Amino acid sequence: MKVMQLLPELNSGGVERGTLEIARALIADGHESIVVSNGGRLVPELESEGTTHVNLAIHKKALSSLWQIRPLRKVIEHHQPDIVHVRSRVPAWLTHFALKGIAAHKRPHLISTVHGFYSINRYSQIMTQAEKVIAVSDSVVQYIIDNYKNCPPEDIVRIYRGIDPKAFPHGYQPPAQWFLRTYEEFPQLENKFLICLPGRITRLKGHETLIELMEKLSNKYPNLHAVVVGGADPKKAAYLDELEQNIQNKNLRDKITFTSHRSDIREWLAFSDIVLSLSNQAETFGRTALEALSVGTPVIGWKRGGVAEILSKLYPQGLIDVDDKVALLAAVEKHIEQTQTVAPVTTFSLKEMCDQTLALYKQLTQFK
Template identity: 80%
Template sequence: MKVMQLLPELNSGGVERGTLEIAKALIADGHESLVVSNGGRLVNQLEIEGSTHLTLAIHKKALSSLWQIRPLRKLIQQHRPDIVHVRSRVPAWLTHFALKGIPANQRPHLISTVHGFYSVNRYSQIMTQAEKVIAVSDSVVQYIQDYYKNCPAEDIVRIYRGIDPQAFPHGYQPSAEWLNQTIKDFPELENKFLLCLPGRITRLKGHESLIALIQQLHQQYPQLHAVVVGGADPKKVAYLQEMQNAIQAKGLTNRITFVGHRSDIREWLAFSDVVLSLSNQAETFGRTALEALSVGTPVIGWNRGGVAEILSQLYPQGLIDVDNQVALLKAIQKHIDEPQQVQPVNIFSLKEMCDQTLDVYKQILK
């Protein structure tokens, strides 16, 4: 098979990671993998792992992106993939128009993955207009069925995102070198009970809930410290500053540490005592929550979306009624007073995700 995946950029995030994982699985299974994007820091890894990257500006939600339809059509006609797999709305629209200009008997098969709970409108509907529509959780299947009646139920395939259990082994501990360097860089973290909020700096990730928690608990638990693992892209720097000002005004500067964008997320998840998932909107899957549980760190999160699906199966005591700050507070207190154990994770594997996706490709080619 020759499969072409399309996404806006290759910097960081679940869509990007899923693209790389499927690309790698295709190569390992003896197929050809092409990825079209505007580029980014993950291109090098993608190419080292055997895929071909084709750079095209398919990342902007702007009318000017329509200029990319003809170049994209040319790429498709030149490389002649068997399957085109779209993972985001702008690439999906551009692919829709590009394929219209190719004779029907020469068009590749079209697959989409719905990675998000997109705003419900005509623009988002394009993600449900493919021969097979992959949904990354049961919550996403429900979302498609609720809002896009045009998409037949038999065309939707639920494939959970997955992680490599060897990359996040149960009981994992960071190396002495890592610990020494981290305490050197952030001496305030030494001998603390660490609450970790991972994820990019955006208003959606629930930083306000974390600040409120620390404000309520810091006098009762002097050993409690929060660490925010994730960077702010240039558009979010003002929000980061706003948060830091609020933290300073509340006298919590020495209780909350921002460590920025990190490539050593496994270490931070293992180093932490509890990982939080407090997004203001339901997560479609919640891979970071799964990674934390995989290494054996308890996760406490709102009972909605993909995170609820993961927690209900792996760590139900971490589920909290949505926006119930009192229940959240009590759960944190319980975890500080009585450390909890997480059982080894043996579901949601990366291999299952890749095998199921390649099966969809193979079935569609039959």
């Protein structure tokens, strides 16, 4: 098979990571892999693993992007892929118009992946106009069924995102040098019970809830410390200042640490005693929660979206009704007072995701 994936750019993020993972699986299974994007820092890695990358400006949500329809059509006609797999709305629209100019019997099969709870409008509807629509969780399946009546339910295929269990092994402990470096940078973390809130500094991630929680717990448990593992975009600097002021006003300056952006998230998840998932909006999947459980760290999170699906299967005692702060407090106290164990994770694997995606490609192309 020859498969062409389209996405805006190749810098960082879940969509980008998933594209690389499927490209790698295609090559490993003896197929041809092509990716079209506006480029980015992941291109060398993609190309070194055997995928052909085509640079095309299909990333801007602007009328000027319509100039890319003809070049994209030429790329499709030149490579003649069996499958075109769109992963974002602008590339999906450009592909829609590009394919219209190709004779029906020469058009490739079209697949889309709905990675997010997109705004409900005509612009987003394009993601549900493919032969097969991959949804990254049951929550996304339901979201499509509820909001996009144009999409036949039988065309929706739920394929969970997956992680490599070898990259997040159960019981993982960071190396001694990592602890030395971390305690040098953050001496206040040594010999503490650590609550971790991972994720970018945005209003969506539930930082205010963490601050409230620490205010209620810090006197009762003087050994307790919270770490916020994630950086703030320059545009979010004012929000970070607001959080810092809130922490100052509550006299929690020595109880909450912001680590800024980290590339060693596995180590922080393994280092922590509890990981929290407190997003104000449902997440489509909840990869960080899965990574934490995979290394054996308990996760406590709101019962919604993809995080609820992961917790209900792997760690149901971590599920808390949305915004039930009394239950959240009780669950955290229980974890502080009594060590909880997480069973090894045997589902939600990267291999399952790749196998199911390739099986869908083969089903459409009737490739044996």
